[in-house]
Amino acid sequence: MQGLSFIPYKLTPMKQEIIISGFGGQGVLSMGKILAYAALMEGKEVTWMPAYGPEQRGGTANVTVIISDEPISYADSQPLRYGYPAES
Template identity: 75%
Template sequence: MTEEIIIAGFGGQGVLSMGKILAYSGMMQGEEVSWMPSYGPEMRGGTANVTVILSDDRISSPYLKVYDTAIILNQQSMDKFEHSVKPGGVLIYDPNGIIDHPTRTDIAIYQIEGNRLATEMGNKKVFNMIVLGGFLKVKPIVQLDNVIAGLKKSLPERYHHLIPLNKEAITKGMQHIISYKVESALIDH
């Protein structure tokens, strides 16, 4: 099994930490992992993305042009990465702020309203964990126990009291991800 993932959005959305937690989770399962962040000099508010590879085999290169899964959190990232998903792959996105929704019919597309759900939970900072939960529902490549262990590894100890809230956010994401049908969306417009 090899899973090549791009997570992209604005700096401050937890893109890089979502990738780091996924990478740590893979390590906890004995996987080979690669975590390669990319962000502009402005960070918060600028665009950021991270490539994560989890594999049973050695990873030859962290540089990718196409991905099994793209997790898209803003319009700029949708414009840049929608066409980088391999045919038969998966695109997961938060529709908040997305004007041009995905149009490909050769990939599976899912929506998760992470922004809205985080607001309902009363903590915008769990947005990325909600999205991660949605991803893990669609592609259960790491076990929840390993995600929690990954959280413990990546969060400073002073934030470990937030782990139960993060676990709740992951579960909420798993419960609220929905399939997005391009055909019906195009007909409605």
């Protein structure tokens, strides 16, 4: 008996979205970069999206890191068609 190894199937691809939040100066963005770089070294697809205020220290900071086995798409986003209003 071969077990179930002969049954063809496709595993669901791995996709993780990690949000790291804190205050400026705590290393939030650095931790996101380290995490993203480690995933790149493992051959994963990665996005690194930081968000922070104008303050250097004490302001809010967060970073979203998405790690996936497959290319990461943004199906809900629309491409930028106009950067500023057209002149009349």
